[in-house]
Amino acid sequence: MKKMQKELSILLIGIPGPGLIGTLSLNYIVHSLKMDIIGEVENPEITPVVFIDNGEIFGPVRIYKSGSIFVVLSDTPIDYELAPGFSQSILEFAEKNRIDMIVIPTGIHVPDRNVKNTKTYGLVTNEKLDAIMYENEIPKFLSGVIAGPDAIILTYLKNSPIPTLILFTECNLFFPDPESAIHTIQTISKIVNRNIDLTEFKKQINFLRLQGRHLMEETLNVIQQEKESTSPPQIYK
Amino acid sequence: MTSDFLSWFEKRMESSFDHDFMDDFIHRELVPLSHFIERNSKWILEVDLPGVKKNNIDVIITSDHLIIKAKLEESYKVSRHGHMTEFEYFKKVIGLPSHANIKKIETKFKNGILTIIIPKITAGKKISVK
16 A cells, blocks of 8 residues: 655745845745745835736735745845844744745856756755755755845754755856756646746746846845945855 | 756746846847946956857947947747746846046957957046156
């Protein structure tokens, strides 16, 4: 008799960062999987911006769901001051919804990278996730520096009992990088065990780069708030 | 450019940011993202020019400025206050640092990124080390 395996509850978090990797990849995943919006992360300090979709008003940080997959997607950068409150909200949501694993896709700057040989590295906060990295052939992020608001969020998640996997895809730090985001989408597709057709995304690379310009500019302003800590991280393999 | 995902993504991007602070709606020119770094003997300027072909890029050097103008292969439409503007060009004017060796500026274009290498003038008077 086959033993029934429990489907993991996975929370994916997409916030604007290097190359807009998290934003581009998770927007596409939410769209492709036709995920339903189920709520918002409310914080009075988050940029007071709303968008209207089909006559409904939404805030900039929304929560989507499809089966056992949840996505928190932010249209606005999370700065140093917002990062602790944001992390706390994420953890409360994860505990309440019995999330088994948090996955954060982001980018890592590689100057003059080989676009045709992009790699995604993984970093886990709990050794329970080592098997997931191994099964999905994700090389380990062995050594380097993580700076900016990402580092604050990571510190909160590291101290939480919910295991977290951070995916670092090689990218251009300064410009929206949908070509790298393709690699992130493929990696997430394997982890969540869902087929994601990339045809539409691949056709729109140039327009995605154009559309992401303003958010990229805003994101760099946030990352560079503390200039001392913004030297691009290095990977030593 | 008709795509379900693109319209969806555009809605999210356009709702959060105002084009006014960046693009030139009067001359219908997009302002590209750029990044400037200093290395030992040179400055490196990278300009993001998606949707542009190499032979449609003009780089003009004056004594103190670089002017970059590039034609988009396909026009880019932006709706603002119910009015549609069609952009066909990127344009950016960047001040050159003093001591830039404008005679030896080099450019290359790869994956939609224009890289401009600006050497520094390194000639000077030699002083002895005591």
